[in-house]
Amino acid sequence: MTIRVYNTMTRSKEEFVPREPEKVAMYVCGPTVYNHIHIGNARTFLTFDIIRRYLSWRGFDVTFVQNVTDVDDKIIKRAAEEGLSAAEVAETYTREFRLAMEALDILRPSRQPLATETIPQMIHMVERLIAGGHAYEVDGDVYFSVRSFAGYGKLSGRDIDDLESGARVDVDERKQDPLDFALWKTAKPGEPRWPSPWGEGRPGWHLECSVMSEEELGLPFDIHGGASDLIFPHHENELAQSEAATGEMFVKYWMHGGLLQVNAEKMSKSLGNFMLLKDVLEAYPTPVVRLFMMQTHYRSPLEFSTDRLDEAATAYERxxxxxxxxxxxxxxxxxxxxxxxxxxxxxxxxxxxxxxxxxxxxxxxxxxxxxxxxxxxxxxxxxxxxxxxxxxxxxxxxxxxxxxxxxxxxxxxxxxxxxLGIEITLQPVRVSEYPAEVFQLAADYAGYTGVVGTEAVDALRKARDVVRSEKNWAVADAMRDRLQALGFTVEDKPDGSHITYGR
RNA sequence: GGCGACGUCGCCAAGUGGCAAGGCAGAGGCCUGCAAAGCCUUUAUCCCCGGUUCGAAUCCGGGCGUCGCCUCCA
Structure with a gap:
């Protein structure tokens, strides 16, 4: 039995044959760290976490590389707003990102390089592109020439001429073609900067992905993942950079996940309709969130709502x-x-x-x-x-x-x-989460005067069993009603009654 | 305008040529002191219209509708 994967490049499912038997090299675009990630971002990371876990379970030795983009326009903007340095903003949200991934039970990448740690390699790639006639410098900026790369558009199924007629791209006379994109940008005053052959500046397009994947995995690597909104222009550009610079095939299988939606609209920071992952995880246990996401195929759109999460919680209990x-x-x-x-x-x-x-x-x-x-x-x-x-x-x-x-x-x-990374928790109760009223109940019905939640509940259970054995249904039912009112579930099973909380 | 995806039970959702998975919700039954949990039963001419085929939710053509990308975006 072979594994089949949907390849965005060919728009069909293909038999999965990694470049080396028993080994898989995969790269998944990481976050730009200018804010907390939202639950939509998390869906993509979760998707590729599953794919990675499954491939490992099927016996492949998986190398999983994910970048952190810690230099970017949005980070600079955020830093300016908050009166911090770009590096401080990036550092904060890199840390937050890693904590959030851990909270979602997402396995750590094999390697997770930062963009700012690979500047020299990025500069080298730009030099390679210029030398090969695929990029040109104008006043300290360097642009990639889309016309110089015959395959431009092959991933997203677009044609350069069609794109230009769409013409929502800024017209910049310095570019040879409106679709050319910046590989290196001259630093403006106050912006982060690194020395380069074109003067002080910073990386433009997502060169870090091209550089890191080549350096960490070698070309062509097996799986490149991301969400479907990255197909164009992000991955199209990345592919063009890498293949133009190296002359080699970049990626064997391009995999893209569907977007999370709210009210049938894409969840995104610019639309303002997002919920942060960390807030969702405060309200719902990690396994429930994972189960919720996995009940839909990774390529389909998924509507996010707390109703859906509640249903998933019920399903988890099942x-x-x-x-x-x-x-x-x-x-x-x-x-x-x-x-x-x-x-x-x-x-x-x-x-x-x-x-x-x-x-x-x-x-x-x-x-x-x-x-x-x-x-x-x-x-x-x-x-x-x-x-x-x-x-x-x-x-x-x-x-x-x-x-x-x-x-x-x-x-x-x-x-x-x-x-699937869905943890099984048979003991969902944490004592600190018991409502305080349970101690009053325990005092009323069981004469319990201590302060230990589990003991209070246990005393109630025993007291109720006694009452039930006496067939004093009125009292037994009253106890159950009051416990249920506090959020407990009371189940009288053949082997005795069970009192659980939070179900 | 261009490119792409999708439309399956009340809600969510698998299924890409051979009798339509599953979850949630509902109804009836069994069990139970009553509940809860559980089990059983129960609801689909698969958006519409044509076509290909012995046979189509699945392939092709045409509608209608929804979403994404074409600007940063997971």
């Missing part, structure tokens, strides 16, 4: 349900029956088959251009089978003899989620 039930069953031998039933063998056969099928089908789905939505459907199917086995079927069996099978089922649910 997945963790049987895993939690199994843990409880292991400890308490709940769902253990007096004797084996006549149909137990058929149940076991069916679950065992479901487990094997799920493993195969997950790989099939993911091999097909990283279809996480399809892969999750497989997981949900297994969740249903496992639930049925526990609650309708033999459970753990008469003497726990079905525990190994249930463990295998649990593993078959957990492994795909691990591949």
């Amino acid at each position: 997945i963790t349900g049987p895993l939690r039930d199994l843990e409880v069953a292991k400890r308490s031998r709940a769902r253990e029956r007096a004797e084996a039933g006549a149909g137990d063998g058929a149940w076991a056969t069916r679950l065992a088959k479901a487990v094997e099928d799920a493993k195969v089908r997950f790989v099939e789905e993911m091999d097909d251009d990283f279809n996480t939505a399809g892969g999750l459907a497989v997981v949900f199917g297994l969740v249903r089978e496992m639930n049925a086995f526990i609650w309708e079927g033999p459970g753990v069996g008469a003497h726990g003899e079905h525990l190994p099978l249930l463990e295998r089922a649990a593993t078959a649910i957990k492994e795909p989620l691990e591949v």
Whole structure:
């Protein structure tokens, strides 16, 4: 079975054959660090985190390089607004970016060079382009000549003449062609600057991507990723720079993720309709946010809303349900029956088959251009089978003899989620998050006078079990109502009652 | 205006030639002291019109609608 990926260059799914067997070299455009990243930015980084994790899981040795663009017009603008230096702004948001990635459980890149650390290489690339007749200097600025590169437009499917007739590009008489773009800019007063053969200045277009990818990965590397709004002009220019400078093929597979939308409109900082990743993660656990994103294919647009996130939270609980039930069953031998039933063998056969099928089908789905939505459907199917086995079927069996099978089922649910980086949390409760009112309840019903949240809840559970055993339903129900009002969930299962918070 | 993507159940969403996954929400049933959880059942002539094919959500043509890019943008 081979992996197939959608290549923007050819607009079709292609068999994935890396340049070296068993090894994948990938590059994903990182952020320009002038602000916190928003949840739309995060979607793209998450997409390529999944792709990276999956390829690793499938046995490839993945080298993952991501730049940080820490010199740029927007950073300079932001610095001016805040009365800081550009370097200070960049440093702050580089740090924030890394923290946010960590909070989203995104694996760290193998290498993450800063643009400002690769200035000499960028200058060298500009020199190479000038020497090859692909760039020219005007008064300390250097421009790339789009007409000098025959392949210009091949990634985005555009034609230079069509683009010029669109003519929303600034007309600058110093350029030989309106579409020519700046590789090096003369520094204005107060701007960051580095010495160069064309005077003091700074990099223009995203040379850092061209330079870093060549330096860290070599050409052509396997996968270049980014969001679809980067196809033109960002990646088109990057491709032109690199191929014109080196004369080699730049990238084997161009992969682009779909945009996150709000009210059917692209989420973007310029439209002002964005939510910061860090704010979303304050309201929703990381696994829920990841699950939410993965329920849609990475190339499709995805509508962002808290309703959708709430639904994903419910779906997440559905997945963790049987895993939690199994843990409880292991400890308490709940769902253990007096004797084996006549149909137990058929149940076991069916679950065992479901487990094997799920493993195969997950790989099939993911091999097909990283279809996480399809892969999750497989997981949900297994969740249903496992639930049925526990609650309708033999459970753990008469003497726990079905525990190994249930463990295998649990593993078959957990492994795909691990591949997708969705952490399984069976104990979602942090004591500090309990509402303070729970102590009053515990005092009223259980005589508990301590200050430890878990103890208070446990005392309530025991007190309620006593009341229930006395069939004093009025009190038992009142306790449940009051707990639910505080945000707790009370479930009376065959092995006793469970009180959880935050579900 | 040019280039590109998309339109599948109430909502979200897989599926790119062979009987339409999955999640959320709803209805009925089972289980339960009542709930919750869980299980079972239940709802799709796949935007419209033509065409190709034994067979199309899937391919082709034409509409209608939505979104993205063409300026910084994940």
